[in-house]
Amino acid sequence: MKMHNFNSGPSILPREVLQEAAEAIYNFDTVGLSILEIGHRTEWFIHVIEEAKSLVKELLGLDDNFEVLFLHGGATTQFMQVPMNFLEASKGAAYCVNGIWGKKAITEAKLFGPVTIAGSSAGKNYTFIPKDVSIPENSSYLHFTSNNTVEGTQWHHFPKTDVPLVSDMSSDIFSRKMDFSTCSLIYAGAQKNVGIAGTTLVIIRKDFLEHKNAGIPAIMDYKNHIDGGSLLNTPPVFAIYVSLLTLRWIKKEGGLAEMEKRSLERSTFFYEALDQLPLFLPTVAKEDRSRMNAVFTIEDKGLENKFLEACTENGMVGIKGHRSIGGLRVSMYNALPMESLELLVKLMEQFSHQYTS
Amino acid sequence: MKMHNFNSGPSILPREVLQEAAEAIYNFDTVGLSILEIGHRTEWFIHVIEEAKSLVKELLGLDDNFEVLFLHGGATTQFMQVPMNFLEASKGAAYCVNGIWGKKAITEAKLFGPVTIAGSSAGKNYTFIPKDVSIPENSSYLHFTSNNTVEGTQWHHFPKTDVPLVSDMSSDIFSRKMDFSTCSLIYAGAQKNVGIAGTTLVIIRKDFLEHKNAGIPAIMDYKNHIDGGSLLNTPPVFAIYVSLLTLRWIKKEGGLAEMEKRSLERSTFFYEALDQLPLFLPTVAKEDRSRMNAVFTIEDKGLENKFLEACTENGMVGIKGHRSIGGLRVSMYNALPMESLELLVKLMEQFSHQYTS
Numbered sequence: 001m002k003m004h005n006f007n008s009g010p011s012i013l014p015r016e017v018l019q020e021a022a023e024a025i026y027n028f029d030t031v032g033l034s035i036l037e038i039g040h041r042t043e044w045f046i047h048v049i050e051e052a053k054s055l056v057k058e059l060l061g062l063d064d065n066f067e068v069l070f071l072h073g074g075a076t077t078q079f080m081q082v083p084m085n086f087l088e089a090s091k092g093a094a095y096c097v098n099g100i101w102g103k104k105a106i107t108e109a110k111l112f113g114p115v116t117i118a119g120s121s122a123g124k125n126y127t128f129i130p131k132d133v134s135i136p137e138n139s140s141y142l143h144f145t146s147n148n149t150v151e152g153t154q155w156h157h158f159p160k161t162d163v164p165l166v167s168d169m170s171s172d173i174f175s176r177k178m179d180f181s182t183c184s185l186i187y188a189g190a191q192k193n194v195g196i197a198g199t200t201l202v203i204i205r206k207d208f209l210e211h212k213n214a215g216i217p218a219i220m221d222y223k224n225h226i227d228g229g230s231l232l233n234t235p236p237v238f239a240i241y242v243s244l245l246t247l248r249w250i251k252k253e254g255g256l257a258e259m260e261k262r263s264l265e266r267s268t269f270f271y272e273a274l275d276q277l278p279l280f281l282p283t284v285a286k287e288d289r290s291r292m293n294a295v296f297t298i299e300d301k302g303l304e305n306k307f308l309e310a311c312t313e314n315g316m317v318g319i320k321g322h323r324s325i326g327g328l329r330v331s332m333y334n335a336l337p338m339e340s341l342e343l344l345v346k347l348m349e350q351f352s353h354q355y356t357s
Numbered sequence: 358m359k360m361h362n363f364n365s366g367p368s369i370l371p372r373e374v375l376q377e378a379a380e381a382i383y384n385f386d387t388v389g390l391s392i393l394e395i396g397h398r399t400e401w402f403i404h405v406i407e408e409a410k411s412l413v414k415e416l417l418g419l420d421d422n423f424e425v426l427f428l429h430g431g432a433t434t435q436f437m438q439v440p441m442n443f444l445e446a447s448k449g450a451a452y453c454v455n456g457i458w459g460k461k462a463i464t465e466a467k468l469f470g471p472v473t474i475a476g477s478s479a480g481k482n483y484t485f486i487p488k489d490v491s492i493p494e495n496s497s498y499l500h501f502t503s504n505n506t507v508e509g510t511q512w513h514h515f516p517k518t519d520v521p522l523v524s525d526m527s528s529d530i531f532s533r534k535m536d537f538s539t540c541s542l543i544y545a546g547a548q549k550n551v552g553i554a555g556t557t558l559v560i561i562r563k564d565f566l567e568h569k570n571a572g573i574p575a576i577m578d579y580k581n582h583i584d585g586g587s588l589l590n591t592p593p594v595f596a597i598y599v600s601l602l603t604l605r606w607i608k609k610e611g612g613l614a615e616m617e618k619r620s621l622e623r624s625t626f627f628y629e630a631l632d633q634l635p636l637f638l639p640t641v642a643k644e645d646r647s648r649m650n651a652v653f654t655i656e657d658k659g660l661e662n663k664f665l666e667a668c669t670e671n672g673m674v675g676i677k678g679h680r681s682i683g684g685l686r687v688s689m690y691n692a693l694p695m696e697s698l699e700l701l702v703k704l705m706e707q708f709s710h711q712y713t714s
Contacts, residue, residue, distance in 0.1 A: 025375055236555035
């Protein structure tokens with residue numbers, strides 16, 4: 001049975017990326033060694049990481065004012081690493097709280113200095129994006145989560161502010177065109193749109209680095225990683241290689257313009273279907289709906305479980321909502337074929353027909 | 358040309374591990390998804406990580422007094438994470454310095470409290486293991502590096518002490534039988550004997566955890582990772598899977614007894630040859646020679662480069678010494694076939710014959 005992968009992350013990858021990744025395990029780039037066995041300071045791997053860094057900048061339209069790193073540790077490490085490097089205790093930092101990940105980021109930031117909540121939708125279960133942000137003028141930075149994977153909301157424009165903007169783009173990077181140069185720091189766990197679990201992309205404006213705190217553990221200091229060419233310690237070689245393959249694929253398919261076009265097609269198609277099937281209840285403000293993760297429920301929890309069983313029977317995986325909020329979630333990342341969504345919508349229609357009186 | 362891989366890490370893996378890893382990218386365990394695409398909270402992956410944790414304990418002969426974690430970040434992160442969790446500022450910690458990695462570990466520890474040097478070979482370029490350790494009685498712990506990958510020395514017995522023992526076993530874990538239960542914490546980057554770059558194995562005695570510091574960033578707190586079943590955040594799924602395949606291979610081949618036997622055969626064979634070829638100069642104390650990494654030089658640097666060229670021409674990679682000390686290094690990890698070593702020794706003999714007057 002062909003599987004349809006709606007996982008929220010780790011998630012679906014382009015078929016050709018999987019093919020190339022598997023081939024490189026047998027023999028990497030005809031060097032006679034597996035990608036799993038090559039040294040990270042060899043010319044071979046230096047080419048991999050340099051091409052990956054360069055493609056990140058090219059695809060996002062960033063110039064040499066930005067540095068690109070592929071780090072260990074996942075975005076959760078960034079929750080700590082960002083304030084450790086950039087939260088000046090005398091100034092504090094501002095955080096928009098639009099979901100559980102943003103909330104976790106605040107808990108870490110508070111270990112390093114005062115935090116101002118610049119906007120929050122916590123009172124309404126994070127079902128909308130609070131757009132009017134109020135930020136103390138001299139904040140070290142404003143942190144926000146551009147797409148809320150768990151709740152299914154998304155900032156469709158970056159917040160407007162004069163303080164440095166720090167964006168957790170883990171679940172929507174490389175899915176749309178934005179003016180990324182307005183951000184001072186962007187981070188993203190790779191396992192949604194840019195590879196597999198095991199590496200985190202970090203992009204930093206060079207002038208922001210001048211505000212970095214001193215006395216940071218070596219491995220947490222962004223400046224050290226930049227000076228070490230993203231090779232401060234042994235990097236996650238294979239994870240970075242899969243990111244390179246994914247970046248090449250994005251470029252070949254037409255870059256962010258094409259990714260955005262497909263993402264709009266997928267999400268429009270899915271939300272239109274959702275709005276026409278009263279059995280399924282969307283949970284977030286319409287204007288803030290995520291193009292990456294559609295979150296909804298069925299009121300009758302018995303029926304919701306039955307629907308999940310029907311998904312499993314039809315080879316559709318990853319539709320169960322995040323364990324913190326339950327419900328249903330359909331993730332529609334760059335590599336998801338329309339065919340998978342069409343089959344899912346067909347199943348939803350059949351199910352709806354069967355169980356709506 | 359068949360390649361012979363003497364890399365110090367990332368390093369050679371068993372052929373069947375590579376084969377199985379590549380196959381799992383096409384289709385993992387017949388679930389119809391790639392190992393690169395499965396969710397980390399699925400039953401499938403829970404089985405992977407639980408089997409890996411259980412095999413670690415079985416192979417090392419550890420009971421349920423120990424917890425096993427597979428973390429992000431590499432051993433360098435542990436240089437910081439160990440003192441962050443366990444260095445009590447009022448007590449300080451003791452460190453044996455037998456190589457550049459141990460020295461780096463101290464730099465990080467000092468950020469969290471006072472450090473006593475319990476023994477050091479820094480004055481002699483780390484060419485021996487200082488065995489008489491002198492430790493303040495109430496130290497939080499004694500940290501040592503069991504094998505020095507760069508310099509080619511190894512502790513053939515664990516240091517004797519009453520304070521909790523913390524061991525960086527990145528480059529010799531799973532290569533020999535020891536009483537691992539005398540350690541309170543063991544950590545090891547996976548990319549030598551237990552998989553690929555991208556995950557770090559951490560083993561902690563439960564009673565040691567009771568001494569953990571408070572107020573630690575969530576992602577750095579070992580207790581959080583244990584409570585989260587090594588799934589606190591999205592783990593490096595594929596890297597952990599390769600560790601599982603490697604652990605299965607070690608068990609199937611005969612466990613640590615067999616790994617030790619092979620390691621002794623390899624290192625004895627190589628050092629005997631080295632001692633008979635006066636062109637090549639071993640650099641460390643004979644009694645402290647590492648069974649994992651043999652480090653040596655040729656006095657004439659022009660000839661040393663010529664030898665490296667001859668290695669390359671013969672498909673032998675990874676023999677150049679670490680950039681911090683230069684020279685030559687031959688790494689002989691678990692997966693290295695005797696055939697590779699035999700061919701290397703033959704080349705050394707020919708070279709020696711040609712250039713020794």
